[in-house]
Amino acid sequence: MEITSNTFKKNAREALADPALQRAMSHVRSGFIDKRARAAAALPEFDEIRDTGRDIKNHTLAHLDLYLEAYEDRVRSAGGEVHYAETAESALETVLGICRKANAKTVTKGKSMIAEEIGLNEYLEEHGIEPVETDLGEYIIQLRHEGPSHIIAPAVHLNKDQVEESFRAAHTDLPADRDLSEPTSLLNEARGILRERFLAADVGITGANFLVAETGTSVIVTNEGNGDLTQILPRVHIVVASIEKIVPTLNDVSQIMRLLARSATGQDLSVYTTFSTGPRRPDDPDGPDEYHVVILDNGRSEMLGSEFKEALRCIRCGACMNHCPVYQAVGGHAYGWVYPGPIGAVLDPQLIGIEKAGNLPNASTFCGRCEEVCPMRIPLPKMMRHWREKEFERHLSPATARYGIGLWAFFARRPRLYQWATRWAMRVLANGAIGKGRYTSLPLAGGWTKYRDFPSPEGDGRTFQEQWAARRKSA
Amino acid sequence: MSDRETILGKIRRSLAVDTNDVGRRAIVIARLEGTPRGIVPKRGQLPAEQRVSLFSKMAEKVSGSVGRVAKPEDVPRAVAEFLRENNLPAAIRTGGDPLLAGMPWDDTQVEVSHGPSDGGDPVGLSHAVAGVAETGTLVLTSGPDNPTTLNFLPETHIVVVAAEDIAGDYETVWDDLQKRHGKGHLPRTVNLVTGPSRSADIEQTLLLGAHGPRRLHIVVVG
Numbered sequence: 210m211e212i213t214s215n216t217f218k219k220n221a222r223e224a225l226a227d228p229a230l231q232r233a234m235s236h237v238r239s240g241f242i243d244k245r246a247r248a249a250a251a252l253p254e255f256d257e258i259r260d261t262g263r264d265i266k267n268h269t270l271a272h273l274d275l276y277l278e279a280y281e282d283r284v285r286s287a288g289g290e291v292h293y294a295e296t297a298e299s300a301l302e303t304v305l306g307i308c309r310k311a312n313a314k315t316v317t318k319g320k321s322m323i324a325e326e327i328g329l330n331e332y333l334e335e336h337g338i339e340p341v342e343t344d345l346g347e348y349i350i351q352l353r354h355e356g357p358s359h360i361i362a363p364a365v366h367l368n369k370d371q372v373e374e375s376f377r378a379a380h381t382d383l384p385a386d387r388d389l390s391e392p393t394s395l396l397n398e399a400r401g402i403l404r405e406r407f408l409a410a411d412v413g414i415t416g417a418n419f420l421v422a423e424t425g426t427s428v429i430v431t432n433e434g435n436g437d438l439t440q441i442l443p444r445v446h447i448v449v450a451s452i453e454k455i456v457p458t459l460n461d462v463s464q465i466m467r468l469l470a471r472s473a474t475g476q477d478l479s480v481y482t483t484f485s486t487g488p489r490r491p492d493d494p495d496g497p498d499e500y501h502v503v504i505l506d507n508g509r510s511e512m513l514g515s516e517f518k519e520a521l522r523c524i525r526c527g528a529c530m531n532h533c534p535v536y537q538a539v540g541g542h543a544y545g546w547v548y549p550g551p552i553g554a555v556l557d558p559q560l561i562g563i564e565k566a567g568n569l570p571n572a573s574t575f576c577g578r579c580e581e582v583c584p585m586r587i588p589l590p591k592m593m594r595h596w597r598e599k600e601f602e603r604h605l606s607p608a609t610a611r612y613g614i615g616l617w618a619f620f621a622r623r624p625r626l627y628q629w630a631t632r633w634a635m636r637v638l639a640n641g642a643i644g645k646g647r648y649t650s651l652p653l654a655g656g657w658t659k660y661r662d663f664p665s666p667e668g669d670g671r672t673f674q675e676q677w678a679a680r681r682k683s684a
Numbered sequence: 685m686s687d688r689e690t691i692l693g694k695i696r697r698s699l700a701v702d703t704n705d706v707g708r709r710a711i712v713i714a715r716l717e718g719t720p721r722g723i724v725p726k727r728g729q730l731p732a733e734q735r736v737s738l739f740s741k742m743a744e745k746v747s748g749s750v751g752r753v754a755k756p757e758d759v760p761r762a763v764a765e766f767l768r769e770n771n772l773p774a775a776i777r778t779g780g781d782p783l784l785a786g787m788p789w790d791d792t793q794v795e796v797s798h799g800p801s802d803g804g805d806p807v808g809l810s811h812a813v814a815g816v817a818e819t820g821t822l823v824l825t826s827g828p829d830n831p832t833t834l835n836f837l838p839e840t841h842i843v844v845v846a847a848e849d850i851a852g853d854y855e856t857v858w859d860d861l862q863k864r865h866g867k868g869h870l871p872r873t874v875n876l877v878t879g880p881s882r883s884a885d886i887e888q889t890l891l892l893g894a895h896g897p898r899r900l901h902i903v904v905v906g
Contacts, residue, residue, distance in 0.1 A: 233887070236887055236888040237888075239888065240884065240888030241888075252725060252727070253725075253726070254723050254725050254726070257723050258722065258723050258725075261722040261723055265722070268715070271699065272708055272711065272712050273695050273699070274692045274695045274696050274699070274701070274703075275708060275709060275712040276712060277691075277692065277695075278692075279712065279716060283868065287869075292687075293686070293687040293688040293690075293691050294687055295687040295690050295691055299687055343895065344885070345883045345885040345886070345894060346883075346885035349885070349886075362884070362885060362888075363885075364885050364886070365888070367886075368887060369886050369887050372886055392886040392887060392889045392891055393891055395886055396883060396886065396891050396893070396894060400893070400894065400895060403895065404803060404895075407895075408802075408803055422716060423716050423719065423868055424868055424869065424870045426870055426874075432881065432882050432883060432884075432894065433881055433882070433883045433894035433895045433896065434836050434881040434894060434895040434896025434897075435894065435895040437832070437835070437836050437875070437896065438836055438837070438895055438896075441832050441833060441836070441873070442833070452691065452695070457712075457715050457716060458715065458716060458719040458720075459719070459854075459858040460719050460720065460721050460722060460855050460858060461722070463722070463853070463854040463855055463858070464722040464723065466854070467725070474884070476746075476878075477742070477746075477818075477819045477878070478819040478821055478876070478878045479878070480746070480877065480878050480879050480880070480881060480882060480896070481875065481876070481877060481878075481881075481896065482821075482875075482876040482878075483873065483874070483875050483876070484870060484873065484874040484875075484876075485872065485873055486869075486870045486871070486872055486873075487872060488872070489826075489872050490826075490827075490871070490872050492827075492828035493826055493827065493828065493831075493872055494779065494799060494800045494828065494831040495800040495826075495831045495832055495833045496826060496832060496872050496873060504691075506687075506690075506691045506694070510691055510694035510695045510698055511694065511698060512698075513695060513698035513699060514697065514698025514699065514700070515698075518698075
């Protein structure tokens with residue numbers, strides 16, 4: 210997909226002025242935030258399990274090479290194949306190779322962020338294979354030729370009338386006068402159409418929420434059941450997953466399972482948590498004949514040795530974006546690539562380069578809600594700060610920002626001059642706003658006052674240092 | 685160098701570790717063999733009868749329906765009744781599960797066919813090897829007698845579970861499965877099913893019956 214992260218400011222402005230998007234985003238609060246809070250409160254051990262979840266992931270990452278080897282052994286002994294892919298290109302070639310060998314014309318797909326990350330749909334189409342997204346949200350955005358705007362609710366940016374419009378445009382075999390005014394009728398129509406596709410597909414591709422080293426198992430979590438139909442009906446099942454999805458044991462998975470759905474949708478557990486180990490066994494009446502796992506690195510092994518390694522604990526629940534005031538205001542597409550929100554601001558610069566996504570870590574108010582709700586306790590604001598530092602060091606931030614910071618640094622290094630200058634500025638600002646208490650426009654601060662007033666300084670025009678000194682004296 | 689070697693090499697470089705470090709290997713083996721339990725919520729740690737009630741309560745909370753019969757012989761009658769009450773055809777598709785096969789289906793009007801589903805069956809009947817009280821979850825395993833398609837293709841899914849197989853937590857279920865299938869081994873598919881299929885992808889409106897069953901009915905035996 211085309212990367213537009215560097216025009217975040219422009220994207221955000223457009224998003225704020227888009228009434229349909231703003232209407233759709235209003236569902237985020239009731240849909241995600243309140244439900245998560247209720248689900249977390251209903252499990253007294255929730256916060257303690259967040260600690261064990263974090264520890265499990267830290268332990269796994271510290272021994273990742275060995276757990277990958279153990280996992281791979283188990284998959285092979287269950288009759289499955291493991292393919293490693295260092296880059297997106299390598300993963301794409303591997304998947305295409307398996308599809309070609311199976312003479313595949315259509316593949317069904319369960320929702321997979323890794324498939325989005327490597328651009329799998331476009332690649333398969335270019336090579337004459339038709340990918341069919343089966344998660345309702347993914348199906349809708351595939352019809353609209355859009356990318357996901359959320360990692361677990363890819364169509365959260367749309368309203369039902371937009372879905373209706375897309376269905377009418379795509380499903381031209383159905384009667385034009387059918388009633389699609391209710392979400393149920395839209396769901397039923399998609400169910401009917403996709404049922405045919407499930408039964409006809411040659412290959413099914415899913416992601417994985419976990420890869421279990423103990424048993425060589427891939428785990429998917431869905432509510433619709435589409436992932437299961439994707440992986441049990443076709444002759445070949447391909448799992449695409451990244452290296453950090455490894456978890457040592459089934460007991461470890463159980464810990465993290467207790468966090469995932471609660472943090473994501475506020476459910477105690479998603480409807481379908483499915484554990485798949487190898488292809489169908491000799492006497493099994495159904496299931497795929499072949500089982501392949503494509504394990505993607507794509508920059509993650511380097512992250513492991515950097516200050517961003519803790520982001521590899523992420524279980525892709527989406528809680529950070531649901532609770533982010535910036536995400537809530539502008540939606541996921543403004544971020545300009547696959548992973549939006551706070552986790553996207555940390556991952557995207559690593560995965561596609563700071564030159565292309567260095568702008569995203571600036572899309573934060575540093576309110577800290579993301580870290581507060583992250584089930585894996587990832588210090589997202591700290592990491593966004595690291596990226597900001599890198600962006601500055603590499604001279605990627607705009608000239609005006611660099612000049613401004615340089616100017617501030619000149620004064621900050623000269624305390625007397627700094628005190629004199631701030632004292633002067635405070636007096637001027639306080640006098641200029643007498644009676645109003647705020648400015649609607651200010652020279653050099655147009656970027657601020659364009660959207661909100663600038664408050665005049667409190668404390669009778671005295672600087673913080675003056676007020677502090679006065680307070681110490683009176684105490 | 686293969687992608688595999690490159691990736692493992694990069695991981696080791698990032699971690700600043702050596703392949704021959706026996707200490708790390710011992711730690712990994714210990715975890716894989718010892719499979720330590722983390723924090724198991726108190727919620728499910730109950731005496732048998734209360735466990736069954738919690739299981740039923742949680743399953744109903746996620747829009748499943750739950751019936752209970754005293755013994756396996758009573759299941760066909762309960763299933764026939766459920767089908768009648770919900771205006772469903774008196775025909776079910778099921779595998780060859782011994783528990784279900786041993787039930788007196790001939791005493792009812794329900795027509796029973798066997799094998800995996802091709803999408804044409806309105807009602808599927810399965811036997812869950814376990815239930816989990818903590819979240820009202822059913823545990824279904826694939827095998828010669830238990831086709832996985834039955835869990836997803838029919839519009840209505842009826843699942844029989846023995847009261848004595850309802851555990852408090854997932855960890856207990858993993859222990860039992862490993863006893864049955866061998867340490868470190870699982871059947872091809874293990875489905876944890878918590879309620880009927882649903883989607884909230886359109887305007888965050890929760891709708892039942894996305895791609896899997898629209899209706900999930902559980903019959904607890906014992």
